[in-house]
Amino acid sequence: MCRNRVDCLDSVITARMPGGGRFHSHCTVAGKAILAFRPDEEIRAIIKHGMLRFTSATLGKYAELMNDLHLTHRRGFGNG
Numbered sequence: 188m189c190r191n192r193v194d195c196l197d198s199v200i201t202a203r204m205p206g207g208g209r210f211h212s213h214c215t216v217a218g219k220a221i222l223a224f225r226p227d228e229e230i231r232a233i234i235k236h237g238m239l240r241f242t243s244a245t246l247g248k249y250a251e252l253m254n255d256l257h258l259t260h261r262r263g264f265g266n267g
Contacts, residue, residue, distance in 0.1 A: 211238070211239060211241075212233060212234075213234055213238050213245075213246055213252050214238075214239075214240075214241055214242075214245045214246070216265040216266065217265065219252075219255060219256060219259055219265050220259060220264065220265035222252075222256055223256040223257075223259035223260040223265070224260060227253075230252075230253070230256070231249075234249070234252070238252065
């Protein structure tokens, strides 16, 4: 959930989200970092309604997401 928004004039890419808005967890670094430390059953329950692709970089397949989450878990932090 987006609690607050700060506009940055130097940003190349801007994501507009009003306060109280939500991002899908599979398409944000913070969301994937959280998912990486959740049990597989919980991850499946969270994404059971599909994985919408918002950009060409958004992971759209369950296997891709799980590979990314396992790497994030081993590494200890999320990465784009």
